[in-house]
Amino acid sequence: MEKITIYHTNDMHSHLTYWPRIAKYLSDEKKRKKSENETVFVFDSGDATDRMHSLTEATEGKAIASLLHEGEYDAITIGNNEGIGNTKQQLNNLFADSVYKVVVSNLIDKETKARPDWAEEVVLLETVKNHKLALIGCTIPLPLSYDSLGWEVKDPIETIANVVQEYKDEVDGFILLSHLGLGTDREIASLFPEILVILGGHTHHLLPEGEKVNNTLIAGAGKFGTHVGIVTIELDHSYSGHLTAQVIDARTHLKEIENERSQIEDLMTLGNTMLESEKLGVLSNPLEKQWTKEPNLISLTLDAMRASSNGDGAIVNAGLFLKSIPEGIANRKQIHEALPHPMRLIEVALTGKHLMNMLKEMERQQDYLKTLPVKGYGFRGEVFGEIRYQGIDVNDEEVRIDNNKIIMDRLYRIITVDYLMYVPYFPVLQKASKVKIISSDFLRTIVGNYVKNQYPSS
CATH class of the missing domain: 3.90.780.10 (5'-Nucleotidase, C-terminal domain)
Known part of the structure; x- marks a missing residue:
């Protein structure tokens, strides 16, 4: 039996009020789990950026993409705020300096007919005890907007079906980073028993204990950086999993860190200064x-x-x-x-x-x-x-x-x-x-x- 712990966020929308304490919590927990020789991952399910925040606007999202490194994320997918909240050039530059993986299985460049260089169709994960998992990422199709920006967003269910078919003999299970909304997550869970966990976003759903659909656990951590989700997977030798979910309220359960407020104010001030200069x-x-x-x-x-x-x-x-x-x-x-x-x-x-x-x-x-x-x-x-x-x-x-x-x-x-x-x-x-x-x-x-x-x- 192996225990795998996943920490996840979604729909932060550049709300940074609790980000310093969340980043420290994620980083500390990842270090702790690794020191105990446990498998641990940190993921985000999209809309981390939102250009309503002055610094996000001034840096075309790159400041937030960089801040995610503080939380030691392993992989993220994009939401509509990244996908259609940027021009094609801006999105192509958004993750240029990112250490974490960006997995968007259903996004194609209309010009090249290929996935963009910064995105991966699937990320293969290996655990401490040599279990293999495939990480899929899907963002919501908004054809009018994506098409005009030079992207094609493929049907997520068709995309998932193709990925599952291609990798099912290579891995012990699948994890989906979904920026599709809770309704679509439920449909996907009913169709693909191979998916162990769906980490959802877009509809800002907060699922304190997750939601089970057949054998799949759906999780969601709300919106605006107020919660962190935790999913545990216990895999046995038959590759069947015992799955649990919970959420941590950053406002009440995570300690305010030193100079937290001034850090957040400084980020806003920097963005405002950059915009005012134009x-x-x-x-x-x-x-x-x-x-x-x-x-x-x-x-x-x-x-x-x-x-x-x-x-x-x-x-x-x-x-x-x-x-x-x-x-x-x-x-x-x-x-x-x-x-x-x-x-x-x-x-x-x-x-x-x-x-x-x-x-x-x-x-x-x-x-x-x-x-x-x-x-x-x-x-x-x-x-x-x-x-x-x-x-x-x-x-x-x-x-x-x-x-x-x-x-x-x-x-x-x-x-x-x-x-x-x-x-x-x-x-x-x-x-x-x-x-x-x-x-x-x-x-x-x-x-x-x-x-x-x-x-x-x-």
């Missing part, structure tokens, strides 16, 4: 986050959106705008704080008839959406907010595009954010015949560049 332009008037006198941040953003692709009109929800930008020298930190969401612009092709139906649908929901609390899909605000337009005029009698009456069978190109494709409020938009992401840059980068062009500093 000047964009000089504003003669403040850009308010509310729809007040022109120009305001919303109207300027709509102008920037429409200018980015020559669309017939632009649409955005006011809840995206979290801070105003004062007059004077505007910098990248201000834009980041105003628009922290990892969202990109899309161009949607709609016939006049479908566009009219969508706009009327939006108008009907204005009062409801104005104060509706929303989460997920990259949204970092509090409420959805009012829907605002540029180049579009909607009233009770008619819809006009650039002051012209809408033509029912004409195709119109509307610019908005990819977020609106994922929320459930606008089914007409989701059924659009043609949708493309305009740029790999985030909305805030496009707005920042527009400020630079419209309000040059010299």
